[in-house]
Amino acid sequence: MKRKFELGSLLATYGVVLTLIAVILFGWLRYDNFLGAFNILSVLRYNSMFALVSLGMCFVIMTGGIDLSVGSVAALSSVVAAYASPYGLAPGLAAGLIAGLLAGTLNGIIVTRLHIMPFIATLATMLAASGTALLLAQNQSVSVSYDTAFTALGQGNLLGLPVPALIAALAYIAGSIVLNLTSTGRGVLTVGGSEDAARMMGLPVTRIIFLVYLGSGGCAGLAGVILAAQFGAGQPIEGVGWELFAIAAVVVGGTLLTGGAGSVGTTLAGVLLLGVLFTILNFENGKGWISLSAYWQSVIRGLFLLTVVLLQAHLINRVGTEKPAPDAG
């Protein structure tokens, strides 16, 4: 029974990679310069922040939890990083990252020590981080220093590749290694499969759950640093809705919200798929056949999410006779 169920989620998992390839092929055949260096690099640069928060979210969701705070934690980190940016690249990076890790610690403590549902715990942290960001920034955006190398973290290139994309790539490689090659990583999936079973197996369940929220906070912190560096300012009101975009990317990437299954690589495919749809829309408008406003972006993303979710439900319900129990999330 369990094996069949996994087969269903495997099919759903590889679907996203195939779809991404199909969409890219479509763009390549239909538009000039779709695979031009400029277009590819700007897609990568812009989506690196979303890729980072989605990576953290992916780990949290694999344990069966959720992290609603990532958007406002990124906003908070962008403000902190902007304040630290006059001291240089490394202090700015470190300050933003530490702000994110602190928020992650708070989430981890509320979930593991106070035993409050992740949904509510991270909802509260979301409000607190947003309030703190606004207080620190005094309700306005905080300019970063252009005298130091800090802005290179968002705008710079290294070996011809955008620095934020390289940061995201490193994070994904690290995430993949942790998930597949370390005992903590395997523990993440076990906890998500059944927390009680993981506890009986003697796994350090509390520590694993704490670590995924810490990691998610760290990813959001890095995303905040990139946000500040890319747009030249710490932005206390940015990040609204990032958490739900990240959840959508993780779901499109084939990770089940019930926990226990998931993959880092397909999450990245999910982020890129949602990101590339926007580019396709721009190119299509450029051809002049149709004229769809940028507002169609969210409609199309929503429809995409719907399609993916229906396909997953279809596969899971058909392949596995035992249906997964609906969960409040």
Added chain:
Amino acid sequence: MTRYEMLGRYGTALALVVLVLFNLAVTPNFATLQTLNVNLTQVCTVVIVAVGMTLVIATGGIDLSVGSLMAISGALAPMIFMGKLVDIGSIHAAVALAIFVSVLAATILGAFNGWLISRFRIQPIVATLVLFIAGRGIAQVMTNGNLQVFKVPEFQVIGLGRIFGLPVQVILMAVIVVSAALALRRTTFGRQVLAIGGNERAARLSGIATGRIKIAVYAISGTLAGVAGLIVIAINSASDANLVGMGMELDAIAAVAVGGTLLSGGRATIIGTLLGALTIQLVRYTLLANGVPDAAALVVKAAIIIGAVWLQERGRVG
């Protein structure tokens, strides 16, 4: 009943009483009808949406789409009563049609959420995420992202009118709260909602049409979001699809959680939700009236949510 159990059950009511007493002592001009009206008008859209959210959460679900549904109904109504879609002679007929169609649209979309959840067994958080993302886009596409400004007293009575000195939307809120509370406690429907949240399998085996009940619950949540969207635009004399209902899903969930409804389903209280929303609103008002910035109020709100839910958890575990 243990100490924690008491605190968990009556904590919100107690907090509200303490807040009122504190304000009477500290905040200048607190005991005026104006203060009451300001607080009630500000809280009433949250309460209306949170009532629907309470029913959804009682079944063990969640509805993230409410803010977007508010935007859709808020975008649709002005298009109808300003005659952009069809030209209707009488303004009264146009307003009636506008209200009916926009609330109906929100109801149908809510039912769609419920259908996804019951027919395809998609988790509520994912199923309603679809309309959270697409719904605001639909509202923006309908209006092309433009602000719709209007001055139609016949419509705006739902946000600006008064009956016996009470704001119309407050009366509307009271009616909704009372009928939902009665429905949850006194009707078969209410018992079935709670039974599904308590143990869905057992509910199904005992012959409850779980699918139909779930669709109804999400449809009701949609209806109430639609109504709330209309009130918001009536107060503002304008409809901005980018802003109407923004973040409402989280405000509503916070009110439900603080009010003492179990987020895993099976136990719910509409009056608790009302008290929860009032508490959050009054804390914010108290801080603002005493010179604390709105941003700090967010941090306090976070602490209240955690404190309230923690007490309830302690009370439940014993």
